[in-house]
Amino acid sequence: MDNLKVFAHFTKGSFLAVVRGSKGYYVWLLALGVLIALGAAAYQHQLSHGLITSNMRDQVSWGFYIGNFAFLVGVAAAAVVLVVPAYVYNWGPIRDVVLIGELLSVAAIIMCMLFVTVDLGRPEFVWHLMPIVGTPNFPHSLLTWDILVLNLYFLLNWFVVTYILFTAFKGRKYNPRIVLPIIFLSIPFAIGIHTVTAFLFMGLKSRAFWHTALLAPRFIAGAFCSGPALIFLIFRVLRRFGRMQISDAALFKIGELLAYAMALNLFFVATEVFTEFYGQTSHTVHARFQWFGLHGDSSIAIYTWAALACNVLALIIFMVPKFRLSLQILTLGCVFSFCGIFIEKGMGLLLPGFTPDALGEVYGYAPSMNEVLIGIGIWAIGALLFTWMARVAIAITAGDLRLTRA
Amino acid sequence: MGFFSRNKQSRAPKERAQKGSSRREFLKTAATVGAGAAVGAPAVASAMEFDFETFMQKNFRELSDEELQAVLDRLERKYSKKYGKDVEVSAIGPMDGVLYGYGLDISRCIGCRRCVYACVEENNQSRDPEIQWIRVLEFERSAALREIKLEDGNPYYEHEEVPAEGKFYIPISCQHCEDSPCSTVCPTGATWREPDGIVVIDYDWCIGCRYCMASCPYGARHFNWGEPNLPAEDVNADMHILGNKPRTRGVVEKCTFCIQRVRNGRLPACHEACPVGARKFGNMLDPNSEIRYLLDNKRTFVLKAELETHPKFFYFWGTEGRS
Numbered sequence: 001m002d003n004l005k006v007f008a009h010f011t012k013g014s015f016l017a018v019v020r021g022s023k024g025y026y027v028w029l030l031a032l033g034v035l036i037a038l039g040a041a042a043y044q045h046q047l048s049h050g051l052i053t054s055n056m057r058d059q060v061s062w063g064f065y066i067g068n069f070a071f072l073v074g075v076a077a078a079a080v081v082l083v084v085p086a087y088v089y090n091w092g093p094i095r096d097v098v099l100i101g102e103l104l105s106v107a108a109i110i111m112c113m114l115f116v117t118v119d120l121g122r123p124e125f126v127w128h129l130m131p132i133v134g135t136p137n138f139p140h141s142l143l144t145w146d147i148l149v150l151n152l153y154f155l156l157n158w159f160v161v162t163y164i165l166f167t168a169f170k171g172r173k174y175n176p177r178i179v180l181p182i183i184f185l186s187i188p189f190a191i192g193i194h195t196v197t198a199f200l201f202m203g204l205k206s207r208a209f210w211h212t213a214l215l216a217p218r219f220i221a222g223a224f225c226s227g228p229a230l231i232f233l234i235f236r237v238l239r240r241f242g243r244m245q246i247s248d249a250a251l252f253k254i255g256e257l258l259a260y261a262m263a264l265n266l267f268f269v270a271t272e273v274f275t276e277f278y279g280q281t282s283h284t285v286h287a288r289f290q291w292f293g294l295h296g297d298s299s300i301a302i303y304t305w306a307a308l309a310c311n312v313l314a315l316i317i318f319m320v321p322k323f324r325l326s327l328q329i330l331t332l333g334c335v336f337s338f339c340g341i342f343i344e345k346g347m348g349l350l351l352p353g354f355t356p357d358a359l360g361e362v363y364g365y366a367p368s369m370n371e372v373l374i375g376i377g378i379w380a381i382g383a384l385l386f387t388w389m390a391r392v393a394i395a396i397t398a399g400d401l402r403l404t405r406a
Numbered sequence: 407m408g409f410f411s412r413n414k415q416s417r418a419p420k421e422r423a424q425k426g427s428s429r430r431e432f433l434k435t436a437a438t439v440g441a442g443a444a445v446g447a448p449a450v451a452s453a454m455e456f457d458f459e460t461f462m463q464k465n466f467r468e469l470s471d472e473e474l475q476a477v478l479d480r481l482e483r484k485y486s487k488k489y490g491k492d493v494e495v496s497a498i499g500p501m502d503g504v505l506y507g508y509g510l511d512i513s514r515c516i517g518c519r520r521c522v523y524a525c526v527e528e529n530n531q532s533r534d535p536e537i538q539w540i541r542v543l544e545f546e547r548s549a550a551l552r553e554i555k556l557e558d559g560n561p562y563y564e565h566e567e568v569p570a571e572g573k574f575y576i577p578i579s580c581q582h583c584e585d586s587p588c589s590t591v592c593p594t595g596a597t598w599r600e601p602d603g604i605v606v607i608d609y610d611w612c613i614g615c616r617y618c619m620a621s622c623p624y625g626a627r628h629f630n631w632g633e634p635n636l637p638a639e640d641v642n643a644d645m646h647i648l649g650n651k652p653r654t655r656g657v658v659e660k661c662t663f664c665i666q667r668v669r670n671g672r673l674p675a676c677h678e679a680c681p682v683g684a685r686k687f688g689n690m691l692d693p694n695s696e697i698r699y700l701l702d703n704k705r706t707f708v709l710k711a712e713l714e715t716h717p718k719f720f721y722f723w724g725t726e727g728r729s
Contacts, residue, residue, distance in 0.1 A: 125612075137594060206620070
């Protein structure tokens, strides 16, 4: 059977896999659909009136959207953290589930691109930064690097996933000589996308809060705390609802990895706090805003302490064997870890960078309802895409979705 | 793949060369595809007031002489019709042997903000939402004896009379840095430093990512968050395409040293408006200019010198007494 016919069967089978499901599955789809529709309506509102529908202003010119972007780049990168034990150390129990991690990576990168797009003042002119048709300011602008590496990483993961699934669909095993080099390549790329995104912020000498070499290592530590935590939660859902075989050993291994990652992350927080508050300069005002608030605006401070509490609790759970080896408590730890990093690397990164602004003004930014609706809509799109990709992947790896010769 | 090296200067109009035709061919194909897509998205298009020629317009620095003239003609027709005035849009290039610099005498500034309003009158900013390119910070005079901390400055002062007792004033606008962070970080090459030192923005090329705003240490760049509102009676019909031509929603704007004035030998609007002579301007390469006199004879400082952006906006205390 020629490849085109095979692909047609694959498409039809995938379509059926995502369209047919249990009642619970349809409820999930409906819920996501509602959130996506709300987000789309909110985005249309933004397209009609401009970014004034957000609460961003000159003083805080990036906010909720870019905060989510920075966080999700970390999730996308951390998906491959499972690749290391699976393939480098040839650890079987994780091997079977690496695919899910890569699907999460794909969904996360799509969400990243959506968040950047909705943040643009004139998204219809995004072609201005593409090569050949536009005039990208490469290599000077870090943004052009970010777009480049994000797209390459996306293509890497997308290729691996579709290749493995397509060959499995045909009833054959994938060729390791094709797959393994690309998977190994994705490891430095994962570090790379994260580092470039950190460089975006770090390179700005105008923003003392970000102008630190520690930002790139902190990004990676944060990514390794949030990405695997999300994967853990997704695995539990897939075991329960997706009829997927994932061993407890694989889940506990993730808990072990998270212990190292969170310890490192909290170490970085401690080094930051020491540097800022021991030798105080005029730049410390940003850290003071972050931890204590300024001029009566203490909204971000509450979240900073909440994030710290989440992370410390998560660390305790990951490190104490009695807790880590209890599936329920470990699940709680992963929720804490994910939320803690979401605050730290999302708004907790963006707001202190811009507050006070370049001329010392404190503008109390909190996202508007329109921004939040668009953000939730994008997360819902990511969840929907991941759900569909996972259903196809599970159907194929479980043997339900196979090419049958006529 | 770099089209423009950092701080590369634009060419003066007469030197702008023809670009290769292969890219133009590709653009035509892309244009056809783009046209097809645009026709299929009427809702989005109407929301963004779609205009095909404007949409396909190239980066200012890539325009040939003919293309630039076509753009200027189109803009003149569009603005004349929209505002009911005889609008002229110029693209006059830099003069040779010129590097503009600005001086600000803190001992004289009384915080009247006439510069702020003159700038708005000259440069076609949106009136609602209100955009101002100059920000005047009010400081406690006693603080200056120790240090000037920008966060102690108050840009929102309101007094019946200025200067207020015990205060002094520092107006801040674009510093036109010799090593500007904004032109380094702009992903599309929409902002750059011209040969005469003015940092400009191609308003039609900006995609509104606001990376430049994050990179500016002086809060000098402003964004059109909403639809700009510029009443016809307030329009200044003498425009420069890189200066005071009206901006659209979703693009960044800032002081251009009144490029439409200074390249024709006039002074910036803020300079003319200042009632106390606190503002100095000129060609730093001209030994007879007031700015050269200032630099050679007064002790000047720049804001945030430690960042090494090398601003061309020099602050000083010209007289004894006030502060």
